[in-house]
Amino acid sequence: METVRLDRDIFQTTAPTGVIVLSERVASVRSAAVGIWVRSASAHEPRPKMGVSHLLEHMVFKGTERRSAQEIALALESRGGSLDAYTSRDTTAFQARVLDSDLPRAVDVLTDLVRNPVLRPSDLELERNVVLEEINTVEDTPDDQVYDLVYQTLWPKHSYGYSILGTRDTVGALSTDDLKQLHGRAYFPANCVIAAAGNLTHEQLLEQIAKQGWFERATGNVERATPPVVPIPPAVRGTEARHAKDTAQTHIVFATDTVPYADRRKYALLVLGNVFGGGMSSRLFQRIREELGLAYAIYAFTSFYREMGVAGVYVGTQPKTAAQAAAAIRAEYAKLAREGLAGDALVEAKQQTQGQLMLSLESPSARMYRLASFPVYGEPYRSLDEVVAAVAGLTEKEIADVAAEFFDPERQTVVWLGKD
Numbered sequence: 001m002e003t004v005r006l007d008r009d010i011f012q013t014t015a016p017t018g019v020i021v022l023s024e025r026v027a028s029v030r031s032a033a034v035g036i037w038v039r040s041a042s043a044h045e046p047r048p049k050m051g052v053s054h055l056l057e058h059m060v061f062k063g064t065e066r067r068s069a070q071e072i073a074l075a076l077e078s079r080g081g082s083l084d085a086y087t088s089r090d091t092t093a094f095q096a097r098v099l100d101s102d103l104p105r106a107v108d109v110l111t112d113l114v115r116n117p118v119l120r121p122s123d124l125e126l127e128r129n130v131v132l133e134e135i136n137t138v139e140d141t142p143d144d145q146v147y148d149l150v151y152q153t154l155w156p157k158h159s160y161g162y163s164i165l166g167t168r169d170t171v172g173a174l175s176t177d178d179l180k181q182l183h184g185r186a187y188f189p190a191n192c193v194i195a196a197a198g199n200l201t202h203e204q205l206l207e208q209i210a211k212q213g214w215f216e217r218a219t220g221n222v223e224r225a226t227p228p229v230v231p232i233p234p235a236v237r238g239t240e241a242r243h244a245k246d247t248a249q250t251h252i253v254f255a256t257d258t259v260p261y262a263d264r265r266k267y268a269l270l271v272l273g274n275v276f277g278g279g280m281s282s283r284l285f286q287r288i289r290e291e292l293g294l295a296y297a298i299y300a301f302t303s304f305y306r307e308m309g310v311a312g313v314y315v316g317t318q319p320k321t322a323a324q325a326a327a328a329i330r331a332e333y334a335k336l337a338r339e340g341l342a343g344d345a346l347v348e349a350k351q352q353t354q355g356q357l358m359l360s361l362e363s364p365s366a367r368m369y370r371l372a373s374f375p376v377y378g379e380p381y382r383s384l385d386e387v388v389a390a391v392a393g394l395t396e397k398e399i400a401d402v403a404a405e406f407f408d409p410e411r412q413t414v415v416w417l418g419k420d
Contacts, residue, residue: 018190032198035095051166250418255312340400
């Protein structure tokens with residue numbers, strides 16, 4: 001096996017089976033966070049199977065070859081730990097947070113979930129209803145639903161635009177054969193990343209992973225590659241979509257495609273996003289909420305994926321003030337695109353982003369997520385000091401170029417959800 005030291009307390013091992021293992025020792029805590037990332041999710045689904053990755057994520061908790069659903073739930077919770085999972089566009093992830101002494105148990109339970117689910121038809125009928133209720137929950141939460149509509153508008157014919165949860169029709173048509181085919185196609189060592197952080201050593205982690213069979217070569221395992229994403233077409237830009245819904249507020253999102261996770265321009269986007277709508281001191285908060293009193297919730301967001309990124313603004317406002325709020329947001333977009341950031345404003349924006357990056361890594365779970373992100377998104381490892389330095393080194397021209405390209409109001413696709 002090939003093990004490299006990435007940083008003072010950070011190691012990465014690539015096994016002959018293809019699984020990548022990363023760890024960071026945080027000796028000051030009494031806990032450990034460990035997770036398994038399967039590099040297949042909604043971005044890899046054909047339209048008729050929309051939601052199959054998310055349904056499989058649910059179904060593995062219904063039982064394995066060695067544990068019932070209740071035994072899975074009790075395995076870590078009974079010792080004060082936690083077990084959770086999520087499906088994103090790029091990955092399906094399973095993670096645990098436990099006392100450091102329970103690391104072997106956590107690796108055992110996570111491996112059991114990922115490698116040995118039974119996927120019974122009787123469980124599928126029950127869990128299908130649970131996912132349908134999750135879809136109902138999103139539809140009853142317009143400030144969530146509007147984001148599904150945004151991605152759908154940006155990429156109407158690509159899986160990046162599909163709903164992660166799927167639709168009632170696609171989820172209703174999925175079978176245990178669909179789940180088993182996906183499990184066989186995606187849940188193999190070379191398509192997985194295992195990351196951990198906390199009071200542990202890399203040797204300890206490798207020992208426990210080895211006990212669970214991750215390093216044992218199986219027929220055909222090494223030859224299997226991570227499923228590719230269908231080439232992503234250009235996003236739909238500069239359009240508007242209005243969706244009627246009987247709500248007290250009109251929910252509006254401005255959004256555009258940006259850069260993938262591994263693109264260094266993401267640091268400029270983070271800095272600009274903070275200035276634009278990152279907190280109470282941001283331009284949008286001060287203008288839309290404080291000066292005009294048009295909204296309670298107003299913020300900018302940035303999301304980065306393996307093949308693309310998205311940046312935008314959300315606002316919730318009364319139907320009678322929606323047009324005024326949208327016009328004010330457009331004006332702020334135009335100003336930022338035209339002027340960029342310079343002088344003290346740029347210095348302060350970089351300091352804010354640097355502080356957020358450092359504060360975000362105060363927990364073992366956050367450090368675990370950061371480690372996994374490098375192989376998951378195809379980015380070379382960068383230390384926190386390197387990232388902070390990259391932000392500090394941003395020039396006025398770099399900021400101006402990114403602002404002019406991605407904050408141009410004419411580039412933004414705008415989605416409205418609320419009363420006609």
